[in-house]
Amino acid sequence: MMEKGYLLDKRYLLIRPIGEGGMANVYLAHDQKNDQDVAVKILHMDLQNDPNTKKRFQREASASSKLNHPNIVKVYNIGEDAGMSYIVMEYVTGMDLKHYIDQNFPIPYRKVIDIMKQILSAVQAAHDHDIIHRDLKPQNIMIDKNDHIKIADFGIAVALHDNSLTQTNTLLGSVHYLSPEQAKGSMATKQSDIYALGIILYEMLTGKVPFEGESAVSIAIKHFQDEIPSVQALDPRIPQPLENVVLHATAKDPHDRYKSAAEMAVDLSTSLDKKRANEPKFVPNSNSDLDETKVIQIPKNPDLADKVVPNKHEEQLKADKKWWTFLKKRRFWMAFGLALLVFILAVGFIIGTTKKNVEIPDLTGMSETQAKSVLTDNHLKIGDISHQYDNDVQKDRVIRSYPKKNMVVKEQSKVNLLISQGPKKIRIGNYVGQNYTQIRKKLMKLGFTVRKNETSSTKYAAGQIMNQDVPEGKKVIPQETIITLTVSSGRAFFNLRDLTNYTQKSVQDYANEKGLVLNITSQYSDTVEKGLVISQTPAAGTRLSKGSSLNVVISLGEKNKAPEQVSFNKTITIPFNPKTATQVNTADIANPNDNGVTASSSSSSASASTSTSSSTTTTPVHENHVTIFIQDETHNISDVYRQMVITQTTNVTLTFTVKGNESAYYKVVRDGDVILTDEVKPS
Structure with missing residues (x-):
């Protein structure tokens, strides 16, 4: 057992032990990185030195982490600290189903069915991903105060599969739910999980397991020799259809059981219906040959x-x-x-x-043909062939046998083989726009080699993926694939230049080059020559990026005695741009006249005269929105001088007031873009 207060992997602070199993100890811990309580399962020390067990432990936990179901405990992380393999899981408050049955029996039949349907839904989800639990039992099922179910340890029990039949102390907790084929040493299948579900249903209905014994071996023998005791014999109120669900799920021959957890759920959901009240007792279609040895008793009388x-x-x-x-x-x-x-x-x-004892040969790495030949030479028969993806064993080669190598069996016994399908191919997703750190962690966990190419971007935030060299949807073997991700470093920054004594044109050219938004104001200066920059905001050396604002003050020269004010006009042409124009429907929009007044203010009578036709006929038109700014004695360049709407290229006359021979300035913004700016003087 680990000590309280141990900081696992510099992240998970162990608080207290909350469970102990044949394979691992479970602790309540606090994830200091994410600030949440978690459950940490640590592999027993006596199994840490077995590389095969550790590998299976990590592989099966990795497979379990892919399951996303409301009734399955989430797996957050898998790791190793100082040689100790561990799994970090969701911490579920409540109690396990074993304690729940002890405290709440008898449980109403409807509640039994509701709880079982949650369990069946979770198991079906795992089976859909080809993940077999192998160790379903009430101790692995958590239930909270709202009767919500969470199943733990999906697929992890297989790590002890090769050892379980010889470890009677650790097997005892699971042997009550062990299928006949597992008890005989055969490989677990989805139907093995179905059998365990039937035993769990039996226990919820009766308050006890069907078989008891002095040892794990004696209980295991009963699973493949004895019939399941009748639940109706213990509780005559149980309807026959509900007992039939138990009998159907726990048939000795896997072929007689439900084909799936979903099928069992459908049958269970209607087991209390009145229309099934006269249903006959379930009888398996086939006769099991599991009871191979019987004791013949000699009668005394x-x-x-x-x-x-x-x-x-x-x-x-x-x-x-x-x-x-x-x-x-x-x-x-x-x-x-x-x-x-x-x-x-x-x-x-x-x-x-009587048959001779023979030892199972090591078939690992052999082809199916080679394995069959070796089995024949050893007076054994080839049994069922199953296939599984494997990153270490070559495709079409034996991963392991059941019973395992070196086990002693009788001649002509069947040996089942698990054949490798080679490494499993993974379909590449679309990672553009996602966080690089998270995607890299996910891909590396799958076995990919990930490379990073960093560049600046105005579209993607720093750390977001901009591009991937392996296209979305392509199926690849992770261990053989290098994927390069182009990652945004954020906006490209630069140090603002010192613009003091620059001309207005030079400042405008610099702003255009760097993509800055330029704002110009003017003031008198006794030290800076007229037309040159007096000051700037932000200050020189400030780090800016494209789109930042730049404010400069242009010198008007020395301020002498105030000269007489002069007013003058300047006619400018504002070009119409259909690309940025907005479409509107109106029956009466005229063009601005030559003196710069828009139709909306000068053509009210015309608008009124055509109001009748406008009410029945609308003509789609496109319009530009124009804002004019001027700088003179009575206007400031930062204030709006005039706003107008144009539907075609339009001439506008601007009126300026200056002192003496001073200059005035104007700026024209069309649909948000500066299109005209100039300095003007009285002629």
Whole structure:
């Protein structure tokens, strides 16, 4: 056990132990990075030195992290600290289903069904991803105060698969829910999970498991030899359809069980319906051959001979019924003869069926053909063939066998093989616009090699991915793929130049080059020559980027005695730009007249005269919005001088007032863009 206060991987502060299993210890911990409580599962120390177990532990946990379902405990992180493999999971408040049953039994049938449907939904989601739990039991199912279910340890139990049948202490917690095929050492399938679900339903209905024993082995034997006890015998109120769900899920032969958790959920949801009240008891279609060995008992009383029938010789004893009747007249000789006959038959049966023990050879890395040949040479048969993606074992080669290598079995036993499909291909997603750090972590966890190419951008924020060299949708093997991500470093910054004594034109050229928004004002200066920059904001050396504002003050020269004010006009042409124009529907929009007054202010009578036609006919037109700024004795360049709407190229006359021979300035903005700016003087 780890000590309280240990900081795992410099991030997870262990608070207290909250669970202990055959494979790992579980602790409540605090994630200091994300400031949240989590559950941390740490692999037992005696398993840390087994590289295969650690590898399976991490691989299965990685597979579980891909499951996203409201009834499955989320896996946040997988790692290793000082040689200790750990998994970080969602911390669920509440109790496990085992304690819930103990505290709340008897549970109403409707609530049992509601809880089971949540469990079945989660298992179906895992099976859809080809993830088999292998160790479903109430201890792995959490339930909160609102009866919401969360299942933990999806796929992780397989890490102990090769060891579980020999570790009776750790197996005992799971053997009550072990399928017959797992109890015999065969590979777990989705139907094995279905069997465990049936046992869990049995326990919720009866308050106990169907089989008990002094050891894990004795319980395991009952799973493949004994029939599941009737739930109706323990509670006659249980409807037959509900008992049938238990019987269907726990059939000895996997082929007789539900084909999926979803199918079981559908059957369970209607098990209380009145229309199913007269449903007959479920009977499997096939006869299981799991009970291979039976003990033949010799009756002590000849009168009881016809009541005790050895399982393997029933037909023979029936054929000798007349002989038994004859022997009943002579009890002593009948007892002696019966004992002798049974003894001879039993010895003959044992001699005829006894097979030699053989050891399972190591088939790892062999092709299916090679494995079959080796099995034949060792007087064994090839069994079921399953396939699985594997990053380490070459495609079409054996990953492992069931039973595993070096196990001792009888001659002609079947050996199941797990064949590699090679590394699993991953479909590339679209990562543009996403955070580089998160995507890199995700891709590296899958096995990709990730390279970074950084460049500035005005479109993407710093750290966002701008481009990827492997296209979206392409399927690749992560371990063989290098993906280069172009990442934004943010806007390109530069140091603002010292613009003191620049002319207005030079300042405008600089602003255009750097993409700055320029604002110009003027004032008198006794030290700076007229027409040159007096000051600037921001100051020289400030780091700016494209789109920043730049304000400069242009010198008007020395301020002498005030000369007489002079007014003069300047006619400018404002070009119409259809590309930035806005479409409107109106029946009466005239063009501005030559003196710069818009139709909306000078043509009211014309508008009124055509109001009748405007109400029935609209003509789509396009218009530019124009704002004019001027700088003279009575106006400031930062204040709006005039706003107008044009629908075609328009002449506008501007009136300026200056002192003496001073200059005035104007600026024209069309649809948000500066299109004209100039200095003017009286002629």
